[in-house]
Amino acid sequence: MRPVEVGHRGGERAPRSTRLLGRHELPIACEADIVLVRRKARSLAQAYGFDAFATAAITTAASELARNCWVHGGGGAAVVEELYDGTRHGLAMEFRDTGPGIGDVEWALAGGHSTTRSLGLGLSGSRRLVDEFALETARGEGTTVRIVKWKRF
Amino acid sequence: MSPIPILRIGTTLLCSVHVELDDALAERLQEDVLGTIERTGATGLVVDISGLETVDSYVARILADTGRMARLMGADTVLAGMRPEVAATLVRMGFPLEGVRAALDLDHGLALLAHGRSGATEGRRPGRTAP
Numbered sequence: 001m002r003p004v005e006v007g008h009r010g011g012e013r014a015p016r017s018t019r020l021l022g023r024h025e026l027p028i029a030c031e032a033d034i035v036l037v038r039r040k041a042r043s044l045a046q047a048y049g050f051d052a053f054a055t056a057a058i059t060t061a062a063s064e065l066a067r068n069c070w071v072h073g074g075g076g077a078a079v080v081e082e083l084y085d086g087t088r089h090g091l092a093m094e095f096r097d098t099g100p101g102i103g104d105v106e107w108a109l110a111g112g113h114s115t116t117r118s119l120g121l122g123l124s125g126s127r128r129l130v131d132e133f134a135l136e137t138a139r140g141e142g143t144t145v146r147i148v149k150w151k152r153f
Numbered sequence: 154m155s156p157i158p159i160l161r162i163g164t165t166l167l168c169s170v171h172v173e174l175d176d177a178l179a180e181r182l183q184e185d186v187l188g189t190i191e192r193t194g195a196t197g198l199v200v201d202i203s204g205l206e207t208v209d210s211y212v213a214r215i216l217a218d219t220g221r222m223a224r225l226m227g228a229d230t231v232l233a234g235m236r237p238e239v240a241a242t243l244v245r246m247g248f249p250l251e252g253v254r255a256a257l258d259l260d261h262g263l264a265l266l267a268h269g270r271s272g273a274t275e276g277r278r279p280g281r282t283a284p
């Protein structure tokens with residue numbers, strides 16, 4: 001099945017100028033791992049001097065997407081990348097699982113929709129908190145969500 | 154012992170969250186708070202969340218639900234001390250915060266409850282409202 005891809009604001013920068021300063025892979029294999037992923041996001045954002053708002057944004061988005069990876073995707077991993085685009089630092093986080101995939105991406109991203117009778121704010125909400133958001137999913141194969149948050153000047 | 158102590162001041166319960174809330178701990182807090190309301194007959198609850206650096210939709214929902222549940226048990230709830238970045242994040246995510254009473258800090262939270270008691274009385278336990 002063809003993967004569905006959704007992205008935004010990804011084309012603003014030339015990717016070749018972005019340098020990778022560090023990379024961390026964290027498993028998401030139990031509920032407690034959600035907290036570890038969230039802590040990693042927070043500690044890196046603080047280490048790079050993100051302000052309190054940007055730190056809360058990336059940390060909360062990480063928490064939402066890690067929970068989705070665990071609850072809906074049956075677990076997987078988070079890959080965190082420390083980026084530098086020549087003028088500013090950024091954090092990229094990719095959440096991968098090999099779960100059932102998202103059947104209706106538009107529905108899931110619209111917000112307020114959930115297959116678990118929750119609020120359905122995780123995907124749509126985290127999308128609003130970050131600078132770049134890309135989702136790739138295929139039925140029966142899994143879901144990957146990549147977000148990037150850049151440090152403000 | 155709960156990692157999040159719940160203090161009783163007269164008919165008000167005070168609960169300060171100073172540890173990071175994971176899902177299990179948030180659920181435990183909810184149960185502890187509701188159990189304490191039942192035991193003490195408290196008519197007010199202030200949850201001080203100034204120590205919370207991250208509130209995702211899961212924890213926000215538990216906090217909001219706890220307030221609604223406490224309300225059904227006759228206790229008014231005030232969320233006190235939400236950090237600016239937490240408020241901004243929840244609003245940007247579109248988290249529904251209607252029905253959640255909030256105060257800048259603990260003092261304001263207690264004042265809000267005291268004010269509510271001498272004002273409107275709907276929904277309180279009989280015999281526990283101020284004249």
Ligand SMILES: Nc1ncnc2c1ncn2[C@@H]1O[C@H](COP(=O)(O)OP(=O)(O)OP(=O)(O)O)[C@@H](O)[C@H]1O
Pocket residue numbers: 064068069072073097099100101102108109111113114115116117118119120121122123124143210211
């Ligand atoms: N990794 C995933 N794998 C499979 N389905 C997913 C995944 N992430 C999200 N979904 C689907 O998209 C829907 C919306 O996700 P979203 O995070 O917005 O809401 P939720 O997880 O149901 O509730 P909330 O996050 O508000 O508690 C989910 O209900 C689920 O059906």
Ligand SMILES: [Mg+2]
Pocket residue numbers: 064067068121122123
């Ligand atoms: Mg979710």
